[in-house]
Amino acid sequence: MRSTNMVKPGRLIIESGRHVALVTGGARGIGLEIVRRFLGDGYLVAFVATKGEHVERALDLLGRPEDRLYAERVDVTRQDEAERFVDRVRARWGEISILVNNAGISPKRIDQNAPWLSQMSPAEWARVIDVNLTGPFTFIRLLAPSMIAKGYGRIINVGSLAGRAIPMIAGPHYAASKAGLVGLTRAAARDLAPYGITVDCIAPGRVLSDLTGPADAAVNRSALNRIPVGRFGTAEEVAHVTAFLASPMMGFITGATIDITGGEFAA
Incomplete structure (x- = not known):
């Protein structure tokens, strides 16, 4: 039976004095x-990445505040690895109240344009679906x-413009996985809303980073x-929106998809 109890904003902060976030x-x-922003907001932050050297570089960039930051190499498609990581975070800090499903891959052609069907x-199709869609399902199911x-939680899934409009750069596997993530968000929001948990x-859209290459690339x-x-x-702009949705005061936004595209897509 679903709970009908009203959950007051900030209840978890009042009870525990802190939030634990997993990215x-x-x-x-x-x-x-997002990790940097959450640390700045005072959260205890755990994160995973698929390569150990990336984890170590990120820890160095963040200054290794070991009392508030914990990270490991984890393959999000491996449920056993995900379970063990969640268990270690819980043993260290207690229950996780914020989940950001950001891990994703987008294979490209040599010229960095979208591969055709x-x-x-x-195998490539299956790997992208596993990372981008099954990975979020696994962590939502765990937490x-x-x-x-x-009676509280914030879940934010990181989708893409490619899952909202005709993909101009991403491949069919990436577009399908990100469109599926919108559907998963809505379904999870429906199931979890009665328990004080939002899912958005x-x-x-095109956000420059070390993953997308330099601005002057063709x-x-x-x-x-x-x-x-x-x-x-x-x-940083994407992290600001994520922090907004993670706030305990945002309990009336759930099942939503927020487009951060500079106007390239609006719905």
Whole structure:
């Protein structure tokens, strides 16, 4: 039976004095800026990445505040690795109240444009779906029971413009996975709303980072022509929106997808 109890904003902060946040894909780009922002907001932050060297570089960039930051190399497609990491975070700090599903991959052709369906192997398709869609499902499934028990939680899925409009740069596998993430967000929001848990999606457009390459790359110059505000987005801007949705005061926004595209897409 679903709970009908009203959850007051800030209840968890009052009870525990702190939030624990988990960010997947937190070592580079948008994920790193989300981790940085959460640390600045006073959260205890755990993050994962697929490569150990990326984890170590990110820890160095963040100044290694070991009392408030914990990270490991974890493959988000491996449920056993995800479970062990969540268990270690809980042992260190207690229950996790904020989850950001940011980990994602987007294979490209050599020229950095989108691969065509005819150029895509079944194995490549499966890997992208596993990382970008099954990974978020795995972490939501792991953390939802404890959030339900607490009567509080914030889940933010990082989608993409490619899942909202005709993909101009990303491949069919990436677009399908990010469109699926919007559907997963809505379904999870429906299931978890009665327990004080919000589930939302953010959909960035072209955001410059070490993952997208320099602004003067041909693929980026072409993308810039499609952005009404006349510039690229920044990872910091995406992190600001994520922090907004993670706030205990945002309990009446759930099931939403927020487009961060400089006007390239609006719905």
